[in-house]
Amino acid sequence: MTGSFIHPGLIMIIGAVLIPVIPKGTAKKAYILLLPLLAFISILSMTEGTYWATEFLGAEIVMGRVDKLSILFGYIFTLAAFASFLFGIHVKEDGHHIAAMIYPGAAIGSVFAGDYLTLLVFWEFMAFSSVFLILYGKNAKASAAAYRYVLVHAFSGIVLMAGIIIHVTNTGSFAFNHVGVLDLASSLILIGFIINAAVPPLSAWLPDAYPEASVTGAVFLSAFTTKTAVYVLARGFPGTEILIYLGAIMAVYGVIYAVLENNMRRLLAYHIVSQVGFMVCAIGIGTQMAINGATAHAFAHILYKGLLFMAAGSIIYMTGKRKLSEMGGLYKTMPLTFIFFTIGAFAIAAVPLTSGFISKSISLSAAGASHNTFAWLMLTLASTGTFLSIALKIGYYAFFGKDKGLPAKDPPLNMLLGMAIPAFFCVFMGFYPQYLYRLLPFDVPYYPYTLDHVVWSAELLLLTALGFWAFITIAKPKPYISVDTDWFYRLGGRVFLCFAHRVVLAIDEVVTNLWKTVFLKLLKNIANVSWGLDVSIVDGAVNGVANFVIGLGKRMRRLQTGHLQHYAIATLVGIVILLNLIYFLR
Amino acid sequence: MNLENWFGDPKKIRIYKYIFVIAVIFFIAVDIIFVDPHHVYFPWDNYPGFNAIFGLVGSSVVIIISKLVISKFVSKKENYYDR
Numbered sequence: 001m002t003g004s005f006i007h008p009g010l011i012m013i014i015g016a017v018l019i020p021v022i023p024k025g026t027a028k029k030a031y032i033l034l035l036p037l038l039a040f041i042s043i044l045s046m047t048e049g050t051y052w053a054t055e056f057l058g059a060e061i062v063m064g065r066v067d068k069l070s071i072l073f074g075y076i077f078t079l080a081a082f083a084s085f086l087f088g089i090h091v092k093e094d095g096h097h098i099a100a101m102i103y104p105g106a107a108i109g110s111v112f113a114g115d116y117l118t119l120l121v122f123w124e125f126m127a128f129s130s131v132f133l134i135l136y137g138k139n140a141k142a143s144a145a146a147y148r149y150v151l152v153h154a155f156s157g158i159v160l161m162a163g164i165i166i167h168v169t170n171t172g173s174f175a176f177n178h179v180g181v182l183d184l185a186s187s188l189i190l191i192g193f194i195i196n197a198a199v200p201p202l203s204a205w206l207p208d209a210y211p212e213a214s215v216t217g218a219v220f221l222s223a224f225t226t227k228t229a230v231y232v233l234a235r236g237f238p239g240t241e242i243l244i245y246l247g248a249i250m251a252v253y254g255v256i257y258a259v260l261e262n263n264m265r266r267l268l269a270y271h272i273v274s275q276v277g278f279m280v281c282a283i284g285i286g287t288q289m290a291i292n293g294a295t296a297h298a299f300a301h302i303l304y305k306g307l308l309f310m311a312a313g314s315i316i317y318m319t320g321k322r323k324l325s326e327m328g329g330l331y332k333t334m335p336l337t338f339i340f341f342t343i344g345a346f347a348i349a350a351v352p353l354t355s356g357f358i359s360k361s362i363s364l365s366a367a368g369a370s371h372n373t374f375a376w377l378m379l380t381l382a383s384t385g386t387f388l389s390i391a392l393k394i395g396y397y398a399f400f401g402k403d404k405g406l407p408a409k410d411p412p413l414n415m416l417l418g419m420a421i422p423a424f425f426c427v428f429m430g431f432y433p434q435y436l437y438r439l440l441p442f443d444v445p446y447y448p449y450t451l452d453h454v455v456w457s458a459e460l461l462l463l464t465a466l467g468f469w470a471f472i473t474i475a476k477p478k479p480y481i482s483v484d485t486d487w488f489y490r491l492g493g494r495v496f497l498c499f500a501h502r503v504v505l506a507i508d509e510v511v512t513n514l515w516k517t518v519f520l521k522l523l524k525n526i527a528n529v530s531w532g533l534d535v536s537i538v539d540g541a542v543n544g545v546a547n548f549v550i551g552l553g554k555r556m557r558r559l560q561t562g563h564l565q566h567y568a569i570a571t572l573v574g575i576v577i578l579l580n581l582i583y584f585l586r
Numbered sequence: 587m588n589l590e591n592w593f594g595d596p597k598k599i600r601i602y603k604y605i606f607v608i609a610v611i612f613f614i615a616v617d618i619i620f621v622d623p624h625h626v627y628f629p630w631d632n633y634p635g636f637n638a639i640f641g642l643v644g645s646s647v648v649i650i651i652s653k654l655v656i657s658k659f660v661s662k663k664e665n666y667y668d669r
Contacts, residue, residue, distance in 0.1 A: 259652035335587040368627035384644040452621045458613045459638035467645030474653045480661040
């Protein structure tokens with residue numbers, strides 16, 4: 001317990017409350033940018049250890065577990081928050097800023113939580129602050145999506161809580177550490193985590209909600225919820241085999257949907273699913289190298305995905321268009337946005353000399369080193385699909401393609417600066433990977449720039465471009481939407497009502513008619529018959545039994561004479577009969 | 587900033603295509619001649635050009651599966667949920 005610890009998450013959460021009182025204008029903007037900066041400085045000055053540990057209602061509460069893993073996520077969360085606030089500093093509504101401040105604050109709180117109770121509290125804070133960022137999309141679709149979003153996250157919270165309660169009852173400890181075996185409690189906790197990580201089939205909330213959020217809100221959303229889930233999985237469930245397969249499937253699943261998608265931000269949302277799949281898969285592999293890969297990838301991913309959402313948001317902000325089929329030729333009018341987008345797109349596609357190359361490679365090498373053919377093939381297929389659907393598809397159809405002549409220009413300065421920060425890091429980390437590698441939780445040396453590695457990546461990407469070229473007419477975005485597993489809770493209710501209306505009502509009618517015409521008559525007849533039976537047989541039987549008992553009583557009474565000699569004779573006769581019986585039976 | 591000098595001129599686009607083809611040939615040649623893999627994790631690590639073929643086939647398969655097969659089941663009109 002050495003060194004000072006000021007909780008960086010609470011700096012942002014408590015600081016958020018004061019946002020409305022700060023005078024409008026420069027002071028407020030400065031204050032908003034200062035909070036994530038203060039949180040960053042607080043993390044910078046931390047030393048590893050356990051802080052803010054207290055007893056609460058008989059449970060050991062640890063609000064500050066500081067080690068390499070939590071520090072790495074703390075750095076990237078505060079950095080992403082700062083860049084996102086710079087991008088969205090022009091937003092007028094205080095409520096938007098407050099929600100956007102509490103949300104990363106809660107994510108940071110979850111990361112530094114050392115026990116389940118603290119984790120759960122921040123987990124719920126995260127869900128219920130982020131929903132406002134969707135509501136600020138300010139239309140009926142956004143409200144409906146926000147409602148579904150909060151339902152899914154309430155469900156994930158309840159599942160997590162159920163798991164925690166069973167765990168605490170069994171073990172008596174709130175401590176959140178590596179979970180060894182999968183029993184009921186840890187399985188429920190795992191399900192709670194993977195809903196937030198958007199693992200299919202529990203992933204549809206993400207591409208449903210994120211594209212409806214406000215322009216800035218989507219940038220925030222892309223960073224925190226899923227990556228907090230990656231953190232808790234890396235902390236609690238490394239080496240859980242099922243995660244290898246879920247992650248590998250998830251990586252390709254996201255890509256397949258992304259290739260279909262026409263809404264630009266929904267396409268990017270599907271790529272969150274795909275990219276988190278890489279991380280989940282690496283966590284499932286669970287070697288030190290793989291965990292390093294997952295955390296490095298999370299770090300790099302937050303930056304380039306935020307950048308891509310900023311670029312997409314800039315297009316929406318300046319043109320009002322969301323669909324790729326309505327865009328084209330934007331590189332002429334929005335050249336800086338195009339350049340920033342290209343940096344982000346190359347980074348997510350793991351082009352050499354970008355952050356994606358030096359981070360994703362670790363996971364792929366870890367899959368190779370564990371000789372997991374399935375994982376390697378799926379992740380490499382997802383890599384080609386990533387380059388295909390982001391760099392090539394969005395790049396071509398939004399910025400080139402048929403010029404739709406949209407009146408547009410590059411967004412305001414603050415948005416450009418917001419994009420410049422992650423763009424800088426995407427390139428910087430590509431050139432100097434050691435700055436990221438130094439932060440990783442395990443000390444495993446890794447060299448991304450070997451000849452075979454660079455040449456193989458270049459081949460993969462170049463020939464992917466050729467494949468896109470060959471099938472460009474098929475790959476063209478079309479104005480359709482794709483149904484996902486959210487169908488079940490979006491239309492499932494409607495189908496149920498339809499079922500109730502058509503089928504249940506019809507059955508009800510048949511049953512009613514049958515009742516009136518057949519059963520009622522039958523019942524009447526049965527009643528008549530039973531009445532007759534009652535009179536003649538049941539009553540008769542009762543009367544008969546009564547008469548018999550009376551007669552028996554009369555006869556019995558005659559036996560009772562009251563004379564002593566009669567009783568003595570009867571006793572004597574009885575004894576003689578008894579003796580004879582005994583004699584004969586001997 | 588004007589990028590039209592870079593991407594608006596058909597002559598330059600043709601030059602980019604040549605650069606692309608040269609790059610493909612270059613990297614496959616380097617793979618065949620110089621690459622001696624550090625670790626052979628999978629059997630295909632011994633075949634130069636495997637990643638090139640994987641890129642071409644993989645991207646084609648992703649497009650075809652997604653756009654021609656999966657879309658049959660999941661693609662709906664944009665007002666599907668609003669009816």
